[in-house]
Amino acid sequence: MKIAFFGECMVELSGQPLRRTFGGDTLNTALYLARLGRSRQLSVSYATALGTDHISSDMLTAWQEEHIDTAMVRRLEHKLPGLYLVETEPSGERHFHYWRNDSAAKFYFATALSPLEEAIQHRQLDILCISGVSLAILAEEAKAILVTLLEQMKANGGRVVFDNNFRPQLWTAKQAQYWYQQALPYADLVIVSEEDDRRIWGDCDVLYRYPAFGCDEVVVTRGSQPCLVYTEMRSGNAVRSEVAAKVLDDTTDPSAVGDAFAAGYLAGRFSGGSATMAAELGHELAAIVIQHPGAIIPPEAMEDIL
Template identity: 70%
Template sequence: MKGTCVKIAFFGECMVELSGQPLRRTFGGDTLNTALYLARLGRRRRLDISYATALGKDNISQDMLSAWQEEYIDTRLVRRLDDKLPGLYLVETEPNGERHFHYWRNDSAAKFYFAAAVTPLERAIENNEFDVLYISGISLAILAEDAKAILVTLLETHKAKGGKVVFDNNFRPQLWTAKQAQYWYQQVLPFVDIALITEDDDHKVWGEGDVTERCRELGCGEVVIKRGSLPCLVATGLQTRPETYQVAANPVQTVIDTCAAGDSFAAGYLAGRLSGESATVSAELGHQLAAIVIQHPGAIIPPEAMTEMM
């Protein structure tokens, strides 16, 4: 895709984040984190980022929307719902940087994105407005069953029109069971060009097994297995000529907060791949960004902290 402008649409949920001591209010969510970091990296790589979700019509929702627009994220796919609010989560961080999440999201606006009307994302996919559609396991998990089916149909339509699909397997057992996740991942993976797989989450859903082979059998073309501070595993050309690589993570002496480590890695990897870089160079970009992010508190770090990459 080198030399052309690539348009990427993300679908998911962004929530109000409370974290730190004393508590501070920010925002975050797996797909939004990746979208925002990719928007920052994409400014000189001709990557245009749009985000699809639902928000309320309250002041906090407006603050979130304005913040995304300041990050050069196109928000025309966002729905505003009269009677809903964004979800909320509280982060408790241990001295080693590991974090624990507490959620209030049962009635969050994003869960109702596909309810009661044809959505801006559906219209955009029908009109073939995007080159890449990105979703995660959480994107699916928050939705009612009929809305999950709508989202999978969107992937099928997008793929049929020549678009690419990226899927991150992020699994949250508070949202659904491993068996439910297995079923819907099996519906999604046949349309996926790049699967970003967190190894720990994969084990929670499937147990032990060959991640790459499972994805290949389901029709996926490229797999990146994220393994924290261990080297990531990359497999390309799964449906044609398979090649596999290991790419070492950047060492970090002081970890402040691992929140958004995997999401930022995904952004770095996609920044490379969607601008024509090799899988190994792209994984190095992912590791570089993740190493910066985990040295700062919260899901979204200040732009000046990653100036060297932008």
């Protein structure tokens, strides 16, 4: 099964002394899914744009070492990846500072036909995954191109996954509403952060909103509370289940925890598991990731679930 993600990965600076790594919502999920997918016959690709600088080259090499197919990555001269700095207070509270206005990923669709567009035209993908951030970083014309690609995926018989990640630094709730309304009619599976849903829509009315868009499966994450899983929503008789999260004493760093849950859930579902089993795998991976600093944890920390 061939799964592609589109989005932005940035250079991350964090820790004392500062340590340079990388992260981004869709990249985090793609990377963790690639690790889980090697034993589950899942092939993961990442579509984004990077610069031609050595830091971009280092990022590309790191993804390839994680068995992510990078054939759909564009390299743009005179552009650089975005950058963010994480400051952590003694209390554990984190502050994020971003430098991404001219990020290479924003220009993925700005020149000739992109590798992602070509792959969809030639029916080379089974699943396309995007997030709210994937849309938010793009100019209006490029947003429209991405939505058209979702439509083409559906027309080709493929599936679309949408994660509602919302970053108020990138756009307003009203802007997000508009573009989510354009994208959601093509989404088969939606991963919803309850907190973000309330920020965008003012509530988290899953049983009304998502079936109205035609979505068939919705997973609602609620922090340390049990996640809610709804399947068969198009039938009008949705099946609802709750799957408890793991309760931990040590929560070192919540970076990428939601992304890790998404990867575990997708790995479970796309390898033929039930929604409940997939949510359990998502919680298990999230519980591992939250005990390590940074968005990307060492592969050996995941050995028990690979």
